[in-house]
Amino acid sequence: MYCPKCKAEDTRVIDSRIAEEGRTIRRRRECEKCGTRFTTFERIELVGLMVRKTNDTTEPYSRKKLERGISLSCGKRPVTREQIDETIRLLEEKWSMRKEISSKEIGENLMQELKKLDHVAFIRFASIYRNFKDVEEFKKELSTLFNKNK
Secondary structure: OOOOOOOOOOEEEEEEEEEHHHOEEEEEEEEOOOOOEEEEEEEOOOOOOEEEOOOOOEEEOOHHHHHHHHHHHOOOOOOOHHHHHHHHHHHHHHHOOOOEEEHHHHHHHHHHHHHHHOHHHHHHHHHHHOOOOOHHHHHHHHHHHHHHOO
């Protein structure tokens, strides 16, 4: 593990603890060169999960893409990093036994979680995900989404 400050390779683990109900290991590390302390997390990776896109191509699942989408939707909202991480954890747990998932299912699952997390983030994500043509279509779809996802 590289030091985030000086980029040295020599870091040592000071403390390890189980986190997220046993799904993650949290490690405190210290750089042998500059003494900087930092935290890392070790979690199960969804190896082999493929995402089937709307154009029928597939690509490997990317946690970073999901995290970016959630972070953009939650921008300037009272949503913590921990809440975003927990949302991702819940979604990944839901998909953990699958080999392939459609991008549509990812979007629908994410909208359900965002609605529980923050209504504004939900609306932001839905407006981009649903690709509305005009304001009337947007209002109609939001009404449907709020009634369907209760």
